[in-house]
Amino acid sequence: MRTWNFRMAAAMFALGVIALSAIASAEVRAQAPAVDPAATQILKRMTDYLGGLQQFSVRTHNTYEDMLASGHRVDIDLMADVIISRPNKLFAERKGDLVDQVFYYDGKTLTLYNPSDKVYAREPVPGTFEGVFKFMYQSFGFIVPVSDLVYRDAFPLLMQDVTYAVLVGKSIIGGVRCDHLLFSRPGVDFQVWVSDGGQPLPRKYVVTDTGSPALLSAISVMSDWNVAPAVADARFTFVPPQGVQQITFLPLGTGSGSGR
Amino acid sequence: MKTMLKISVVASALALMLIADIPLLSEQLVPEAHAILGVRRRTAVVAGATVHAADEAQISASQQQAAAANQQAAAAKQQAADAEKQAAAAKQQAAAAPPAPPPAASGKPLPLGTVVSTLPAGCTSTPVGGVDYFYCGGNFYRAAFQGSNLVYVTAQPK
Numbered sequence: 183m184r185t186w187n188f189r190m191a192a193a194m195f196a197l198g199v200i201a202l203s204a205i206a207s208a209e210v211r212a213q214a215p216a217v218d219p220a221a222t223q224i225l226k227r228m229t230d231y232l233g234g235l236q237q238f239s240v241r242t243h244n245t246y247e248d249m250l251a252s253g254h255r256v257d258i259d260l261m262a263d264v265i266i267s268r269p270n271k272l273f274a275e276r277k278g279d280l281v282d283q284v285f286y287y288d289g290k291t292l293t294l295y296n297p298s299d300k301v302y303a304r305e306p307v308p309g310t311f312e313g314v315f316k317f318m319y320q321s322f323g324f325i326v327p328v329s330d331l332v333y334r335d336a337f338p339l340l341m342q343d344v345t346y347a348v349l350v351g352k353s354i355i356g357g358v359r360c361d362h363l364l365f366s367r368p369g370v371d372f373q374v375w376v377s378d379g380g381q382p383l384p385r386k387y388v389v390t391d392t393g394s395p396a397l398l399s400a401i402s403v404m405s406d407w408n409v410a411p412a413v414a415d416a417r418f419t420f421v422p423p424q425g426v427q428q429i430t431f432l433p434l435g436t437g438s439g440s441g442r
Numbered sequence: 443m444k445t446m447l448k449i450s451v452v453a454s455a456l457a458l459m460l461i462a463d464i465p466l467l468s469e470q471l472v473p474e475a476h477a478i479l480g481v482r483r484r485t486a487v488v489a490g491a492t493v494h495a496a497d498e499a500q501i502s503a504s505q506q507q508a509a510a511a512n513q514q515a516a517a518a519k520q521q522a523a524d525a526e527k528q529a530a531a532a533k534q535q536a537a538a539a540p541p542a543p544p545p546a547a548s549g550k551p552l553p554l555g556t557v558v559s560t561l562p563a564g565c566t567s568t569p570v571g572g573v574d575y576f577y578c579g580g581n582f583y584r585a586a587f588q589g590s591n592l593v594y595v596t597a598q599p600k
Contacts, residue, residue: 283590296592303587323589427574432557432588432595 221347221363225374227382229337237413239265241406244278247398265411266332270310271418285326286420287314293420294324294431301429302422322431343367352378355385356405369393383407551580556596557588570599 232238246258260278270289276282286293287307292314295302305322307314311332318324326332333339346366353362353375360375370393375386383404390399422428565578576583576594583594 281590294587294590299585299592301585301592322587324587325589427585429585429587432586432593 216345217347218349221349221365222341224349224361224363224376224382225340225347225365226337228374228376228384229335229340231382232384233334233336235266235268235409237265237267237409237411239263239406239408239411239413240404243403243405245401247400249396249398265413265417267413267415267418268334270314271415272311272326272332273413273418284420286418287326288415288418291419292318292326295420295422295426300426302420302426303429303431304420305431321434323434324431340365340372355403358385360385366392381407381409383409552596554596554598557586557593558583558595559591559593561594568599573599575599 240263242262242264244260244262246260248256248258250256258279260276260281262274262276264275265273270287272285272287274285276285282296282298284293284295284297286295290306290308291304292307293302293304305318307317309317311326312334315326315332318326344365344367346364348364350362350364350373353360355375359378361378363374363376365372365374369391371390373386373388373390374384377383377385385404387402387404388399390397561576561583562578565576565583568575568577568582570582573584575597576585581596582599584597586593586595
């Protein structure tokens with residue numbers, strides 16, 4: 183009986199030690215600098231700069247880490263050319279393994295065009311970028327490309343719920359010296375590389391889903407920045423070529439339950 | 443010895459609380475991960491069906507996890523499993539594997555407004571009133587965008 187008691191006590195003590203060390207390590211983590219102002223300042227400088235640009239164009243190379251049904255990791259690549267003209271004109275062309283799509287918004291009408299399928303859909307949505315993004319998402323589940331770059335006030339959006347921010351160091355992206363920033367919020371970690379001299383433009387984004395064990399990321403490398411492109415307004419208006427069919431956007435919730 | 447026992451009991455209780463907290467925590471965090479600028483939005487920004495499908499698979503996986511942890515009703519699990527099945531189907535199609543024949547292949551007419559991500563094999567293009575319909579298996583389909591994905595919807599030609 184005595185031995186049993188002793189063993190029991192020893193086992194519980196061991197458990198207790200484990201528990202205490204868990205608490206102790208949690209405390210150490212909590213003491214680490216949570217949000218480094220050096221990192222948030224650089225992010226703010228970037229978003230302010232982007233928000234202040236009247237026109238810009240950029241090429242993005244995007245890689246999406248994916249998981250096949252077989253459980254194997256695979257990357258899906260996609261290139262997007264984007265032209266923005268504030269306050270409300272946007273052109274984006276996306277090409278990749280699975281996508282061949284052009285997006286137009288001229289401040290009045292939004293058009294989505296799939297050249298290889300010879301179909302397009304258009305929707306009259308007057309207003310600002312922010313209004314259009316919201317309307318398209320809520321009505322059709324459509325997410326306008328590069329919304330993050332276009333939001334005039336992206337900083338609070340990016341910083342929302344951020345619990346950790348750090349300036350990782352310097353890095354070279356596409357031949358440009360950058361500050362490498364890391365931010366963490368519940369379920370998502372994101373890294374941003376910002377040119378460290380002259381124009382504080384983003385050169386690379388990595389967004390990691392930390393909410394699932396696979397830790398999959400979306401990676402976007404930006405190149406060919408032009409902060410004063412010569413763009414005619416006609417570029418933002420779609421003129422349907424011969425033999426192209428007009429189709430519609432399905433309202434959200436249509437045909438639920440079958441092959442999305 | 444008695445004091446030590448007491449301490450260790452308290453400490454183990456704390457350890458249990460820490461462990462017990464984890465599923466609850468993850469359940470709260472999961473929706474947020476996709477709600478905001480998160481991966482869901484970002485992947486959906488540019489990519490088509492595949493990335494979207496992967497995303498959904500992730501969501502459903504974590505839902506399943508949370509459901510199991512909380513021993514919730516089987517309904518939630520069923521939902522997650524459905525979403526996963528759906529995601530897997532979309533992925534299969536996106537990965538350019540031979541598409542699984544939609545129910546239409548059986549020749550039974552589908553309810554109007556049924557959405558499929560690929561046309562069944564052997565559809566023929568049939569213009570009606572300037573609109574291209576695709577006819578096969580007793581159904582007319584028309585093309586439409588669901589989000590940024592091109593899909594086909596069963597319809598009655600007008």
